[in-house]
Amino acid sequence: MKVTVFVSPKTTVLDPQGAAVEQAIKSLGHHSIEGVRVGKTVTFQMEGADTPEIRDEIDRLCDGLLSNPVIEDYRYEIAPE
């Protein structure tokens, strides 16, 4: 199955990368855009089915490696293949 993890900065946390992108967007003349936030996605193939055990494993992976729980939120989607 295919797993896609979306990691984004918590809304309460300053996002300097997003601020830099927003400045670049505005310098290109797109003045109707604001509130830019930059996150990341991690996609991978995983053996097994969508079970609570597998979701526990993905949660451990997200908490321990793919995101920094202090400043980032994550969610993920599982697509069978």
Added chain:
Amino acid sequence: MKVTVFVSPKTTVLDPQGAAVEQAIKSLGHHSIEGVRVGKTVTFQMEGADTPEIRDEIDRLCDGLLSNPVIEDYRYEIAPE
């Protein structure tokens, strides 16, 4: 409206960041995971409605600033608010 842009390395392009994450995942004992690819998301608020002109503007933004068309693909979702 809220726009979310998903940028990912083209499937034909080597993804060293994904390879590094995959090595870290395997070193943590998750051996059922492979094919890790790392992308990014850019979300922002934009004035206006979902029209062809707005989509043209978002396409120009994605092609010129948010992605490198040589090595990356992008897609985006528009959510009214």
